[in-house]
Amino acid sequence: MSRTTTRWAPLTSTALCIAGLGASAYLTVEHFSSSPSYACPESATINCVKVTTSSYSELLGIPVALLGLLFFLVMTPLCLPIAWRLDNPWVPRLRLAGITLGVAFVIYLVWAELFRIDAICLWCTGVHAVTLALFAVVVLDAALRPIAAADATSGLPPRNAGRVAGKGR
Amino acid sequence: MSSRVKGKDNARARAAEMRATQARLERRRRVLGATAALIVVILVVGGLVLVKLTSGGGTTTADTKPTTALPSSVLHGVTSVPTSTSDKVGATGVTSVPVSVKTPALTAGGKPKMLYFGAEYCPYCAAERWPVVVALSRFGTWSGLGAATSSSSDVFPNTPSLSFHGATFTSDFLTFTGYETTDSNRVPLDKPSAADQKIFDTYNRPPYLSGVAGGIPFIDIAGKYVSSGSSFGPELLAGQTRAEIAQAINDPSSKIGQAVLANANVLTAAICQATGAKPANVCTSSGVTAGAAALVSGQAKK
Numbered sequence: 001m002s003r004t005t006t007r008w009a010p011l012t013s014t015a016l017c018i019a020g021l022g023a024s025a026y027l028t029v030e031h032f033s034s035s036p037s038y039a040c041p042e043s044a045t046i047n048c049v050k051v052t053t054s055s056y057s058e059l060l061g062i063p064v065a066l067l068g069l070l071f072f073l074v075m076t077p078l079c080l081p082i083a084w085r086l087d088n089p090w091v092p093r094l095r096l097a098g099i100t101l102g103v104a105f106v107i108y109l110v111w112a113e114l115f116r117i118d119a120i121c122l123w124c125t126g127v128h129a130v131t132l133a134l135f136a137v138v139v140l141d142a143a144l145r146p147i148a149a150a151d152a153t154s155g156l157p158p159r160n161a162g163r164v165a166g167k168g169r
Numbered sequence: 170m171s172s173r174v175k176g177k178d179n180a181r182a183r184a185a186e187m188r189a190t191q192a193r194l195e196r197r198r199r200v201l202g203a204t205a206a207l208i209v210v211i212l213v214v215g216g217l218v219l220v221k222l223t224s225g226g227g228t229t230t231a232d233t234k235p236t237t238a239l240p241s242s243v244l245h246g247v248t249s250v251p252t253s254t255s256d257k258v259g260a261t262g263v264t265s266v267p268v269s270v271k272t273p274a275l276t277a278g279g280k281p282k283m284l285y286f287g288a289e290y291c292p293y294c295a296a297e298r299w300p301v302v303v304a305l306s307r308f309g310t311w312s313g314l315g316a317a318t319s320s321s322s323d324v325f326p327n328t329p330s331l332s333f334h335g336a337t338f339t340s341d342f343l344t345f346t347g348y349e350t351t352d353s354n355r356v357p358l359d360k361p362s363a364a365d366q367k368i369f370d371t372y373n374r375p376p377y378l379s380g381v382a383g384g385i386p387f388i389d390i391a392g393k394y395v396s397s398g399s400s401f402g403p404e405l406l407a408g409q410t411r412a413e414i415a416q417a418i419n420d421p422s423s424k425i426g427q428a429v430l431a432n433a434n435v436l437t438a439a440i441c442q443a444t445g446a447k448p449a450n451v452c453t454s455s456g457v458t459a460g461a462a463a464l465v466s467g468q469a470k471k
Binding site for chain 2: 038040047048049050053054055057058103106107110111114115118119132135136139140142143144
């Protein structure tokens with residue numbers, strides 16, 4: 001049986017998703033706490049409370065922390081080793097679409113922290129770093145996985161296989 | 170070996186070569202695509218950080234930039250008033266004190282939280298910021314404090330003041346969130362969080378405070394004290410420069426120094442109740458003790 005992915009992507013991505021799940025769950029719990037007390041140093045630059053209570057802590061009335069938790073709840077099953085081994089072409093497509101959306105949102109949140117809120121939340125930065133690392137894993141896997149397997153999982157037939165086989169007959 | 174078998178072998182070899190070539194091209198295409206995607210993301214995120222860093226570590230946009238930078242001499246004059254100076258004033262001439270309330274504790278980061286709502290156009294806010302900054306400087310450090318002047322078309326026009334827009338207060342004892350909702354031309358500036366807006370809407374009205382609901386400046390000290398309006402008249406600051414006011418604050422015999430320091434002592438006493446009388450050297454100073462007495466007697470008058 002041919003490999004459908006690189007050797008390192010399944011475990012690395014699962015570990016990243018679990019880390020992201022933990023951090024975003026913590027941020028969500030603190031968001032709904034009546035008196036949030038983040039385990040986060042406070043200085044002129046780093047201020048978790050300022051970030052997580054700012055007007056940018058919600059999007060269309062939905063807490064950003066909750067959106068992060070939902071993101072990792074979706075990404076975790078897509079990044080489990082068993083999901084990487086599936087031949088269903090929609091799994092890698094969903095994985096890539098999900099992480100691309102996640103990275104776009106991270107860029108928006110980094111912009112808001114730096115230029116609107118004027119403070120950095122370390123827990124949020126941790127989630128951002130995990131998301132960017134997950135993006136790197138998914139994208140690099142798509143580039144480095146075995147070609148035939150990559151074609152199969154992307155829904156494409158192995159290139160020219162049928163034509164060459166036909167010629168041989 | 171027959172020529173037919175040789176031909177088959179050649180065809181297989183060519184096919185294998187073609188597959189290998191196409192696999193190489195496909196891999197190159199994928200690696201280039203992945204590399205481009207990663208580079209774009211790194212450039213965007215890195216670019217944001219770089220722009221922020223090269224802007225001097227401060228703020229870079231109109232949204233969070235102080236309206237005008239505060240001269241260092243003024244900043245030093247307001248944030249470094251000697252205890253001996255404020256002790257000389259005590260609570261002399263205090264006419265208005267924050268109202269004691271029993272509302273849920275207002276905290277952030279596990280510390281008591283002081284909330285300020287104001288606007289740069291507002292002359293009463295312009296007056297009140299001076300004692301607020303003096304009082305909070307006893308508990309922590311300021312960065313990014315700006316300079317602001319109240320509206321030229323309102324009462325007490327062009328009252329010189331400071332601005333909390335873009336400012337950060339750091340303390341081991343409490344947190345401070347200050348909103349300047351508009352600039353001096355009433356152009357929107359800071360947008361309060363939903364939670365802080367709810368505090369403003371709920372407690373900036375009777376029965377917690379007398380008078381019209383929703384007035385500014387509004388202050389909530391950890392859910393223990395609230396106030397609306399300035400503690401002294403903005404007319405006292407008329408015609409003064411910020412540098413002159415900062416100088417006067419350090420002169421306990423000046424009218425401005427007495428008004429600002431006395432009200433800063435009262436505010437400090439209220440904050441000390443929220444911090445558990447910490448730091449002790451601040452909360453037990455004679456000026457703050459006099460402020461605490463005025464805070465108690467002021468409640469009795471209400």
